[in-house]
Amino acid sequence: MILAPVALNPDLDDEAVRVLARQFADGDQDGDGVAETEPVNVVVLVPSERAATAWTRHAHHIWRVGDLETGVKKLQAGHVGLVVLVNKYDGVNLPADACRLLVLDGIPRPLDSVERREAVALADSTVRLAREVQRIEQGMGRGVRDGEDYCAVLLLGAKLATAIHDARHLALFSPATQAQLKLSRDIASQIKGEGLNDVRQALRACLGRAPQWRERSRRALAEVRYAEHGTVRPEAVALREAFDLAATGRPQAAAERVQKAVNDLGDSDKPLRGWLREQKAAYLHLSDPVAAQQALVGALADNTFVLRSVHGAAPVQLKAAAVQSRAAAVFLAERYRDGISLRLGMQVLFEEVVWGDDERSDDAESAWQSLGEHLGFASSRPEKLYGTGPDNLWALSAAQQAVTELKTGCVTDTIAKKDMDQLGGSVRWLNDHNPEVEALPVMLHPSQISHAKAIAVPGMRVVTPALFEKLKEAVTGYAAALAAAPDRWTDEQVVREQLAHYKLTGDRFFTTYSEPVHTV
Template sequence: MATTEDQHDPGFLAAQAVLVTNYQKLINGKSVFGVVGDGKEPFDLVIVVVDDAHAALARTEDQFRLRVPASHEAYEKLLNLFAQDLRHQSANAWSELEDKDPTALAQVPFWAWADKHDEVLRILRPHREEQDFLFVWPLLAEVLHLCTATATSKAIEIRPSCTPIDRIPSFVRAHRRVYLTATLADDSALVTDFDANSKLVAKPVTPGSASDLGERMILAPRALNPDLDNEAVRVLARQFADGDQDGDGVPETDPVNVVVLVPSAPAAAAWERYADRTWWVGDLEAGVKELQGGHVGLVVLVNKYDGVNLPAGACRLLILDGVPRPLDGVERREAVALADSTVRLAREVQRIEQGMGRGVRDNEDYCAVLLMGANLAVAINDARHLALFSPATQAQLKLSRDIARQIRGEGLDAVRQALRACLGRMPQWTQRSRRALAEVRYAPQGTVRPEAVALREAFDLAATRRTLAAADRVQRAVNDLGDRDTALRGWLREQKAAYLHLTNPVAAQQALAGALNDNSFVLRPVNEAVPTQLKAAAVQARAAADFLAAQYGDGLSLRLGVQALFENVVWGEEERSDDAERAWQALGEHLGFTSARPEKQYGMGPDNLWALSATRQAVTELKTGCVTDTIAKKDINQLGGSVRWLNDHNPEVEALPVMLHPSRVSDAKATPPPGMRVVTPARFEKLKEAVTQYATALASSPDRWADEQAVREQLAHHKLTGDRFFTTYADPVCAS
């Protein structure tokens, strides 16, 4: 059949030609296909085929998000309107917003957003024809009261929990909607974003086997040998790009294109000395053509894990050096609240799988994939992660693991040999790879999470003013979830409270108080909960052994898990502050300290609190994103305020003031709290070395990490006990 790119083409209108267009043209507030209320006659579409559903989902979510930049006059008006509400949720987050701190993040409480809806409209509506609003306002105006608003120092982001896709009638009224995807192991987003029929989504049309897919060898060097270092992998990548696959300095094979996917500019900088090209999103169209045209060498793509096709020789070795971090405000908040939830894991796995799919586009194609770092090694080694990959990827991972078992622990040369088997088309690899895919049978049922269906149905009910029914629908999902995922259960109960508030504010606050019992990172009720006093473990070694035994099933997982903790503390990157805070909390648990994040849980107090003993607690502020030569007065004051907070809430405990900062030197105008100590990057490296050795020793024999006596010996040997930790791995603050 003929094709056209013009929606007014007579052939298309007569159903004699297929229209090829992009998502943005169909789904936006000024869509040429019509938007509810714009007076245009919607197109009568028979079939809509959504190619590359991954990319479509990301773009659709973006189209339904209103972003009010900090430079816009409406930004300050909205901040002022909700100042008291934001300050009540977190005085520290409000201060960060006032200081234009890049890490600032605060959600407007749902009750404040709903109660002040008329004022919000008066602020936003006059700007509806401006560029920042033009293509989004018509999609959100009618459901603005159901949206969440998240404030950062860069923008206020407004988006609904599910997209009101019915604003595009041509799309929702199409006789058939077909979603094409190679890697969606969890199809829930098709329901929440596209309002797809969950029963039909659960019955996907799949090939008889995965033999039509391309061939991939997927290796994580750290999972083969936790002692392998990232710089050695970068050298290997450069050598393969030059045709020096055996690493002797002399090219012996044809050079190949090596493509490296990184999530940020700092991650790209680590590749600078090895890269022939570094491309950003705006460079990709021309860059991909260059790769498809012949040998380029080693190319770094920054923060682009989907929508890039690199077939055949355009990419023979693909390297993922990290995964994209949540960038917008809503995702950042979800990352904190759902950090331990399967929902969050599924999203992370989806991004990894998207990235791994860039280098193989058909069944004749092949590509080797390296996953750098401990976090990605965990993703293909941990059972919870593995179960979330698509069947074909699981089969390729299993085959690659079988190959890896033969070479584990032999260093980077073993990785070279495995890669050469793939890229050199050695029959013992290619035959096993084809057979592995041919044996894959796709599951007859797709995966649609019940809570995703509930949230979609609840949103649709609320959009038609049936808010009590919406709250009841979410509650049924909470009941069905039971005790399987308490973080998700608390998150859902917050959603229920938001709908309940629209008809019964008192019941909504009661529901929110219940949500806090499941998830301490949800919104705090108007009548604030009293912070719980942190109690030290009776015996540090026993607490550490119990935690490690529950967390890790084998020694490799323990070593990778500890490495991943330190990987998540990135100095000089303000955007990674949430990761650093969570990693520091988890580090305390690995060492047997009761560990909490009061600022996130209560909106006050320090970033982190460790109970070092029954009478002493470490009050810690993490300033890993700072790049200053001295500790600013405001940061010193913040730490002093956190010490006072602990004294007020637990006066029987001595507070040890601690800060993670690139400098131990206090600003001349600041007065550090007595006894303050600083974990600098140099001290942090010593700590990393000690904890890594602690984990390695415990992982040296089966279940040794669950042995209280063995843990006690290692804690003492590496000076990781409550009485020695900060005297060993932190310096006293000094005056400038």
């Protein structure tokens, strides 16, 4: 059984799920404070130390890589309780009683700079989705090691919930997992919109080996058929063959091999096509630098996050939507097929902004851009697109644009001079490239206080973590109101009313969810 509580009811709290997990580890499956059943081993997979801290008060043990060999033996030998494994989604076998309830709390992040850059460039590509699905499936497979084994799985957070709700993700799971997800969705449909007690009862049916559940599970898996041979994505084959050609001194042939993969791909996946064109340019550069620069121009047309040509790209002026509510309704209609997807999609944006973690800064910038689009603002990332300008730019109206620098990774208690200077430079960048609009300087920072040596940018506003939480509550309410009935989010009038109610319009957004900078 695989359940994502927040997909069943977006109002369910992750902390409540953590409490439930500890109760199952203690044998208190009905949550009344009395252990009336055999306690079970609960294993929680988290992608980082930061994610592990949320489990500190609930876990019996938090184990890192160095603890695993001894720890896994303990789990396999008997009851240990609730155990958190940090950043270990594969290579751990937890059969039978070693793990009866498995919790995935997040997806592993790319580890090195090359992987992180690829993750940004291919964020909207099927390739990236497939890799995420593979990691999720690897994690879920820790608790079931053969056909007779059983384990219940809980997925925490909106991003994981989206993975088992969104059609693009679902198609990428293996046949067996798809069958289990389909069966779990049948169960989930019966408790959709209900509270955590209904999730608790579903888990008890699975772990208690209820005859009806066992029969349905066996029937679902009995019909699963795997392909006789595995498949490797065509572009992966092409890139390997191109590498081999370049390694033997044939860079032109390598570029032609990548171009064939580009031609075969067509328009089905533009982010991937742009990424492949960048690889082609890298091979061309070895023999024809001019042609390589021309290839990068084409790559940039498909994917704005690939390498830029040495000649650069002229910044394109950002134009405000004629009507904010109309732009928002069009964007939401194209993005979401149902209300649950809409609410999960909004929640994912806020999950991606992690304060105090500099490695997540790029995720925060991407989420802030997407938030603008969800609210009907024209939104872009000039620094990523052109190598200069602000982290983010929102067109609040025809006359005003928010020039935003995201410093969510900072841990200082004042805004440093270099960060203030950067914001000032970004304001000047907008004034140079679009002098007809007024620049509203904005910074996301853990502090609203300017350092003594820093000169505050005139008129600047600061979004602090406290105000960001206030914004999160407003956007969550906005999404819930739009999802209250089918297709409400496609109705321009409804969207206009909700944007106004939650003060998310261009004229009220930053006066509500930011504050003036304070100087010492």
